[in-house]
Amino acid sequence: MCHEKGKFISVTGEVANPGFQTFIAGNDYEYYIKMAGGYSDRAGRGNISIVKGSGGEWKKPKKGRALDAGDTILVPEKKKHNYLGIFKDTAVFIGNLATIYLVIRQASQ
Numbered sequence: 757m758c759h760e761k762g763k764f765i766s767v768t769g770e771v772a773n774p775g776f777q778t779f780i781a782g783n784d785y786e787y788y789i790k791m792a793g794g795y796s797d798r799a800g801r802g803n804i805s806i807v808k809g810s811g812g813e814w815k816k817p818k819k820g821r822a823l824d825a826g827d828t829i830l831v832p833e834k835k836k837h838n839y840l841g842i843f844k845d846t847a848v849f850i851g852n853l854a855t856i857y858l859v860i861r862q863a864s865q
Contacts, residue, residue, distance in 0.1 A: 765823055767792040769831035770799035779825040785817040788829055800834035 764776040765788045772793025775861020780787075785806060795801060806815045817829070 757798065763825060765825070766828040767827060767831070769832050770796040771831050772796060779823075781825075784820055784821065784822060784823050785829050789831065792821065798833045800832040803832050804829045805832075805836075 757794050763779050766776055767788050768774050771789055772795075774792060777788045777791045789795065797825050802861070804817050806823065807828040807830065808815065809824060809828070823829075834854065
């Protein structure tokens with residue numbers, strides 16, 4: 757499907773219906789995300805980027821700042837936390853502390 761760059765906003769990433777939205781002057785990124793069905797469950801809402809259609813400059817979105825025709829809204833996937841890795845690293849750290857404590861205790865007797 758081919759669209760004229762000047763008449764659409766592209767909404768990509770973690771939204772319900774990624775794709776092109778009809779450009780309406782004066783609307784900000786939140787309007788176009790709503791038009792794309794809203795955020796998905798995996799959306800990284802704090803890391804949204806706007807790629808300007810004129811020149812490809814990357815910008816952070818601001819509430820109320822109108823977009824220009826041809827801009828692209830990128831909604832990334834939120835970062836996944838590796839809880840097992842954090843638990844493992846913490847257990848190793850505590851084990852090392854216990855070993856140091858026992859070595860110092862043995863040496864002082």
